[in-house]
Amino acid sequence: MTGPASGPTSGPAPGAAEAQPVDPHDPQRVRGAVGLLAEFNTVGVLGAADVHVATRLGRLTGEDDDQVLLAAALAVRALRAGSVCVDLVTVRSATVVEDVDAETLAALRWPAPDRWPAALAASRLVAVDNPAEASLDASVPTGDARPLRLLGSTVYLDRYWRQEQLIATALDAAARRPPPAVDEDRLASALSRLFPDAEAGDRQRLAAQLAAHRWVSVLAGGPGTGKTTTVARLLAALQDQADGTLRVALAAPTAVAAARLTAATRGAAMQLDAVDADRLAGLEASTLHRLLGRRPGSRTRFRHDRDNRLSADVVVVDEASMVSLTLMARLVDALRPDCRLVLVGDPDQLASVEAGAVLGDLVLREPPPDAHAGQAPSPVDDLDPDEAAALRRGVVRLTRVHRFDETIAAFAEAVRSGDPLQVADVLARQHPSIEFVETDPAGSPAGAELQRLREDVVRTGADVHAAAAAGDAAAALAALAGHRVLCAHREGAYGVRRWGDQAESWLREAVPGYAAEGRWYVGRPLLVTANDYQLRLFNGDTGVVVDSGGSPRAAFVRRSSGGELELLAPSRLPDARTLHAMSVHRSQGSQFQRVTLVLPPADSPLLTRELLYTGLTRAQQHVRIVGTRAALSTAVGRPIVRASGLRTRRE
Numbered sequence: 001m002t003g004p005a006s007g008p009t010s011g012p013a014p015g016a017a018e019a020q021p022v023d024p025h026d027p028q029r030v031r032g033a034v035g036l037l038a039e040f041n042t043v044g045v046l047g048a049a050d051v052h053v054a055t056r057l058g059r060l061t062g063e064d065d066d067q068v069l070l071a072a073a074l075a076v077r078a079l080r081a082g083s084v085c086v087d088l089v090t091v092r093s094a095t096v097v098e099d100v101d102a103e104t105l106a107a108l109r110w111p112a113p114d115r116w117p118a119a120l121a122a123s124r125l126v127a128v129d130n131p132a133e134a135s136l137d138a139s140v141p142t143g144d145a146r147p148l149r150l151l152g153s154t155v156y157l158d159r160y161w162r163q164e165q166l167i168a169t170a171l172d173a174a175a176r177r178p179p180p181a182v183d184e185d186r187l188a189s190a191l192s193r194l195f196p197d198a199e200a201g202d203r204q205r206l207a208a209q210l211a212a213h214r215w216v217s218v219l220a221g222g223p224g225t226g227k228t229t230t231v232a233r234l235l236a237a238l239q240d241q242a243d244g245t246l247r248v249a250l251a252a253p254t255a256v257a258a259a260r261l262t263a264a265t266r267g268a269a270m271q272l273d274a275v276d277a278d279r280l281a282g283l284e285a286s287t288l289h290r291l292l293g294r295r296p297g298s299r300t301r302f303r304h305d306r307d308n309r310l311s312a313d314v315v316v317v318d319e320a321s322m323v324s325l326t327l328m329a330r331l332v333d334a335l336r337p338d339c340r341l342v343l344v345g346d347p348d349q350l351a352s353v354e355a356g357a358v359l360g361d362l363v364l365r366e367p368p369p370d371a372h373a374g375q376a377p378s379p380v381d382d383l384d385p386d387e388a389a390a391l392r393r394g395v396v397r398l399t400r401v402h403r404f405d406e407t408i409a410a411f412a413e414a415v416r417s418g419d420p421l422q423v424a425d426v427l428a429r430q431h432p433s434i435e436f437v438e439t440d441p442a443g444s445p446a447g448a449e450l451q452r453l454r455e456d457v458v459r460t461g462a463d464v465h466a467a468a469a470a471g472d473a474a475a476a477l478a479a480l481a482g483h484r485v486l487c488a489h490r491e492g493a494y495g496v497r498r499w500g501d502q503a504e505s506w507l508r509e510a511v512p513g514y515a516a517e518g519r520w521y522v523g524r525p526l527l528v529t530a531n532d533y534q535l536r537l538f539n540g541d542t543g544v545v546v547d548s549g550g551s552p553r554a555a556f557v558r559r560s561s562g563g564e565l566e567l568l569a570p571s572r573l574p575d576a577r578t579l580h581a582m583s584v585h586r587s588q589g590s591q592f593q594r595v596t597l598v599l600p601p602a603d604s605p606l607l608t609r610e611l612l613y614t615g616l617t618r619a620q621q622h623v624r625i626v627g628t629r630a631a632l633s634t635a636v637g638r639p640i641v642r643a644s645g646l647r648t649r650r651e
Helices: 035-042 048-061 066-080 102-107 116-121 131-135 158-176 184-194 204-213 227-241 255-269 274-279 288-292 325-334 358-364 385-392 406-416 420-428 447-469 473-480 496-510 609-616 629-637
Strands: 085-087 126-128 148-151 154-157 216-221 248-252 314-317 340-345 395-398 434-438 483-487 525-528 542-548 551-558 564-568 576-578 581-583 592-598 619-627
Touching: 035 048, 035 066, 048 066, 066 085, 066 116, 066 148, 066 154, 116 126, 116 148, 148 158, 154 158, 158 216, 158 325, 184 204, 184 227, 204 216, 204 227, 204 395, 216 227, 216 358, 227 255, 227 274, 227 314, 227 340, 248 255, 248 288, 288 325, 340 358, 385 395, 406 420, 406 434, 406 609, 406 619, 406 629, 420 434, 420 629, 434 447, 447 473, 447 483, 447 496, 447 542, 447 592, 447 619, 473 542, 473 551, 473 564, 483 496, 496 581, 592 609, 609 619, 609 629, 619 629
Parallel strands: 126 148, 216 340, 216 395, 248 314, 314 340, 434 619, 483 581, 483 592, 592 619
Antiparallel strands: 085 154, 148 154, 525 542, 525 576, 542 551, 551 564
């Protein structure tokens, strides 16, 4: 049972933080909590789930030291926020506990940082890191399994420490293993054929070289930099080495991303000569869950693991920034030692909604000191020091943007690098492709700015409606990409629901007969919110209701089937909602001619550099940012901080 603090603490006397007003009906407040758990819960540092898990662990093990239970609750809180661990030295910083102000944090009775780890090391709840365990099967606890793991001043839930160790061990083993055998003359010939137009500064050929010479490689790059085209040509080069006999698996974290990867890979393959294209024929991406083989009743265990390896010789994972620590651990555990792994994605985009930022960690993780040198790829041109260092880590970043104009590219780079002066400079130029709209305290643009947003919404909605009413499903679907409102929140003044309702209202006013036929009205844009593998419709797919001989039909494009159009009776659809606005998370992988990005208030924990970067890079021709100057400044200066030990080498 939780008791009073049994070790030294720092900060004001008990009750200092509790003097603040408390909402007795707050569902996050745990009435039965006592001691430090109650104090930290009262001011909002800990949520109800954090307190309940820590309290339960204490009851199961007989642990009643407040310092230990607080560390357990903070580890659970960190996990909910996307981190896999918490550092007891830095946790009191407002940059770590982002949604609590610094004054409140300073008023709390934090355990003394020089004695806190010692209290944990003596606890029956905590296992102290033992380097000898790093080579164990990290998915199966052995010996004296305890729920928490302590590494110096860093605390993990033990399960996530083991997953992190599994990934680190697998990557280091791959780096130490003799590299794949490569016929250098044949590779050079294939690269000349597959990348005939490689120019100075183009990294596509270099990425293919790297993948040929390494068991694990990363192809990084922002939207529109040609990652999928590079993947197709890279695979053709690898198949050339093996006379087309390699077993290739394409995967992505979501069904929609997998469908996009299938379509893009097939489209890129069609640009190759007959022999290379034939070697890529039939490739179809799946979700990582389907690749690994789901086990009924489990979200984290799969048919394929270290005892039943995947048969693939090459595994390519697209949108790798969205892959959680748990899923990446399961994947590397299921790979054969002689299987190449190619991770593709943008480490600057929003990370997985679950714990971990694996791609970002791997981009920065140094190889072990005894990594096998092997045959280094020959750069296509001179590399700067940062690119050369990344190449040693197995990373090639594509930088030439083909999707949007130079101004949007410059703005995206300024945001990505966290340079507020450069961001301000781009906005000050008032280029037609970038628009900043300041909002009032209620989150609404004023006057003329609101009218321009209304015009974009009405123009796109009217185009969709006209094509749908004419029965032209292809044109209606194409018109959907004319403009999209993107939001960080789902609810509230800055959320998807508010802006979706606003768009619907504008369209009813401006377009005669709009939404007059009931729920399945012609021109209704649709967002699928559940997977249906029988219909081949997946969470995140978009469609539109069209008139088909007097009856409403939902039109969708089968990306995995060469862009095939299909009309479905609305009654057959899985869960779907009206799509006028969508979350930035859902928009990843999509592109629109014009984008309106609605920023939440500056104090929103969802407002980050990655959210701003991801939202604005969905635009091809024009991006409108709606928010306050304070929100924009906060977003540029607030990168997502996900604590992990994966990028840090511990030998």
